[in-house]
Amino acid sequence: MFESNDLLSELRSRQPLLWLNPDAGCPLPANAPTADQITEAENRLARCEPLMAQLFPELHASAGKVESALVPADRLQSALTDPGKPQGTWFIKRDDALPVAGSIKARGGFHEVLALAESIAIEQGLVDATGDRRLLASPSARALFAQHTVTVGSTGNLGLSIGVMAAALGFKAVVHMSTDAKLWKKERLRQRGVQVVEHEGDYAQAVAGGRAQALAMPRCHFVDDEGSLMLFLGYAAAARHLAKQLAEAGRHVDAEHPLFVYIPCGVGGAPGGITYGLTALFGPHVHCFFAEPVASPCMLVQLAAGCAEPVSVYDIGLDNRTEADGLAVGQASYLVSPLMATQVAGIFTVSDDDLYTQLHVVKRTMKIELEPSAVAGVGGPAWLSESAAGRDYLRAHNLDLSTATHVIWTTGGSLVPPEEHRRFQARAKAPGVSHG
Ligand SMILES: *Cc1c(COP(=O)(O)O)cnc(C)c1O
Numbered sequence: 001m002f003e004s005n006d007l008l009s010e011l012r013s014r015q016p017l018l019w020l021n022p023d024a025g026c027p028l029p030a031n032a033p034t035a036d037q038i039t040e041a042e043n044r045l046a047r048c049e050p051l052m053a054q055l056f057p058e059l060h061a062s063a064g065k066v067e068s069a070l071v072p073a074d075r076l077q078s079a080l081t082d083p084g085k086p087q088g089t090w091f092i093k094r095d096d097a098l099p100v101a102g103s104i105k106a107r108g109g110f111h112e113v114l115a116l117a118e119s120i121a122i123e124q125g126l127v128d129a130t131g132d133r134r135l136l137a138s139p140s141a142r143a144l145f146a147q148h149t150v151t152v153g154s155t156g157n158l159g160l161s162i163g164v165m166a167a168a169l170g171f172k173a174v175v176h177m178s179t180d181a182k183l184w185k186k187e188r189l190r191q192r193g194v195q196v197v198e199h200e201g202d203y204a205q206a207v208a209g210g211r212a213q214a215l216a217m218p219r220c221h222f223v224d225d226e227g228s229l230m231l232f233l234g235y236a237a238a239a240r241h242l243a244k245q246l247a248e249a250g251r252h253v254d255a256e257h258p259l260f261v262y263i264p265c266g267v268g269g270a271p272g273g274i275t276y277g278l279t280a281l282f283g284p285h286v287h288c289f290f291a292e293p294v295a296s297p298c299m300l301v302q303l304a305a306g307c308a309e310p311v312s313v314y315d316i317g318l319d320n321r322t323e324a325d326g327l328a329v330g331q332a333s334y335l336v337s338p339l340m341a342t343q344v345a346g347i348f349t350v351s352d353d354d355l356y357t358q359l360h361v362v363k364r365t366m367k368i369e370l371e372p373s374a375v376a377g378v379g380g381p382a383w384l385s386e387s388a389a390g391r392d393y394l395r396a397h398n399l400d401l402s403t404a405t406h407v408i409w410t411t412g413g414s415l416v417p418p419e420e421h422r423r424f425q426a427r428a429k430a431p432g433v434s435h436g
Contacts, residue, residue, distance in 0.1 A: 002305050002316075011301070011349075012317050014294040016379075018348040018389040021303060025284060026342040033229065033236075033339075035280050041111055041233035042240060043130075048114045051133040055168045058099050066106050068094040070245040073408065075365040080382060087385060088260075088404030089251065092366065093242065095411050096374050101161040102415030103326070103374070104235075104270045109161030109223070111234025113150060116221050117169050120144060142170035149174060151214045152223040153199075153207030155266070155325045156185040157412055162223050163194035176210035178202055182325065184417050202320060203267075203329055225267050227335040235273025236280075242407070243281050251405045253285050258399050262380030263409040264373055265290035265347070266329040268299050270411065272336035275343050287345040287397075289383070291376035293322035293352065299340065300347040302332040307341050310334065323352045323427075326373030326412060346393065348383045350376050360428030362410075369421045370413035377408045 002008050010017050049064030059066065073090040081087050095104040117136050121127045124144055127135050135141060150166040151174040152159055159175035166173035173194040177186060178201060186196045197213075199206045207226060214222030225231065246253065253259040259282060263271035268290075275288040292300055298313050305311040312331040313320050320330040350358075358378040362368050384390035385401055394401065413421075 004304075007304060008316060011297060014318070014351070016294060016349045016351055016354065018346055018383045018387050019300050019304060020346040020389055020393055021341075021344050023342050024345050028342055029338055033233065033276070037229075037233055038236045038239075038277055038280060041237040044115060044118070045111060045234070045237055047130060048133045048136075051114075051136055052110075054134055054137055056100050062099070066099055066110060067241055068096075068098050070094070070242065070249065070407070071366075072249075073366060076362060076378070076408075077381075079361055079365045080378075081385075085385065086402035087381060088401050088406055090381065090406045090408065091249070092368070093407050093409045094368070095409060096368065096370050096413040098414075101157070101164060103157040103161065103412030104409070105157040105161035105412075107238055108228075108231035108234035108269055108273065109158055110165050111237065112223055112228060112230035113162060113165040113169065113171075115230050116150065117141075117145060117171075120148060136169060145170040146172065147219055148172065149214075149217060149220040150223065151176065151210045151220060153177075153203070153210035153225065154181075155203045155206070155328055156181045157326050158223070158225055159189060159194075159196075160185055160415070163189045164192055167192050167194050174210070174213065176206045176213070178206045180325075181206075182420075184420065188415070204331060225269060226331070226333050228269065229335065231269045232273040232276070232335060235270045236277035238274050239277025239281050242278070246405065253282050253405065255285060256400065256403055257285075258397075258404045259286045259407065260380065260384065260404055261286060261288045261407045261409060262377030263288065263290055264324070264327055264376035264411050265292050265299050266296075266327040266373070267331075268333040268336035268340060271409075272333065272340050272344075274409070276339060279343050287393075287399075288343065289345055289377075289380050290340075290347045291380065292347060292349050293324050293327050293355075293376070294318075294349045295322045295352075296320045296324075296328050296330065297347065297349050298329050298332040299337060299344075300349065302337045303341055303344070303347070307338045322372075324355055324373040324376060326371070327376065346389070348379065350379055354379065356424065356428040359424050363425060368410065368413075369416070369424075370410050371416050371420075372424065374410045374412040377410070380408060381406045
């Protein structure tokens with residue numbers, strides 16, 4: 001079932017590694033989401049912008065658009081690379097600062113709740129297929145939504161995103177969390193009128209708890225992080241905006257100018273959706289790598305085992321215990337893993353110690369404060385240029401790093417309380433990043 005015993009023992013030893021996907025570039029399964037479905041998600045988010053601006057004062061400035069900046073990362077690049085070896089140009093994609101939800105989960109989560117609100121309102125004749133979505137904030141729409149419940153199981157950030165959006169529209173919102181989820185996240189949700197239910201055990205048990213409750217309840221929508229197409233499409237819609245930002249920054253993407261993207265991976269929805277959207281736009285010229293904790297490499301384990309049957313990190317003897325709570329997932333999404341089987345270029349793993357070191361370096365060089373999960377992609381460029389597997393990849397695809405664009409996707413942190421950030425920084429042992 002597992003492609004190599006060497007890989008298995010390396011994973012078990014919890015040594016950070018880069019795994020290259022042997023099936024990258026192969027055709028997608030026949031039932032894969034279509035480009036039209038991504039466009040539909042983009043259109044939905046666009047037509048809901050006036051509604052979003054009305055619901056959230058912090059979105060006035062962007063006229064309701066929930067997007068993040070693409071910022072040059074020269075200072076981080078100089079701190080982490082040898083100036084004698086040209087490595088192309090680094091950027092950070094700042095989903096850590098996505099408004100309202102403070103993490104990448106805003107993309108998928110808001111999209112799913114908006115799609116639900118639209119479908120209920122259309123069914124009841126309150127709005128038509130594409131008309132003014134500010135009607136979804138009208139008293140009659142709110143009265144309608146108040147009869148519906150939205151539930152989700154989450155390690156934290158998805159709960160924040162779904163809970164805040166659902167409550168803002170007037171839905172009853174219930175978030176199932178594992179007991180070890182961060183206290184401040186639970187408190188923030190309760191302050192917004194969201195019911196928080198705590199579960200013993202890990203993320204998968206919180207999800208199972210949410211699913212069971214939703215099945216037993218009338219007019220209850222369960223946001224299924226392990227298999228939701230609406231979440232996936234919301235993430236995929238990020239691609240077109242990034243393409244526009246790259247063009248504005250004068251970065252071409254083609255065979256001579258490859259685009260490398262490094263994204264932290266939990267259950268796989270966020271990095272998978274983004275990879276899917278970017279591949280639809282850039283084809284073979286985009287190379288997406290995922291980053292997973294050494295204790296929770298669920299997507300790596302699933303892809304290396306083939307997608308015929310579910311395989312979890314527990315199955316290979318790992319414990320799924322990591323400070324990167326957004327990535328502490330034992331079993332990858334059953335929707336996303338078969339899609340990533342031919343799209344993700346590779347996956348590297350990262351230790352908690354390295355995450356803390358990277359948090360410190362990013363703060364020192366970029367003045368950006370991230371949460372541990374959010375920084376996992378930072379080691380990506382070094383894996384490509386400095387590891388044997390990375391150099392194999394560049395050689396096999398005939399890629400020139402000196403003309404490359406590297407996008408490190410940072411995924412959460414702007415809502416983390418200052419005292420938590422101080423704790424993260426205190427955990428960072430020394431400046432400078434080690435890997436491998
Ligand atoms: C959830 C999360 C991710 C990963 O997204 P998945 O859809 O679970 O793969 C990465 N970073 C942060 C901060 C997250 O909360």
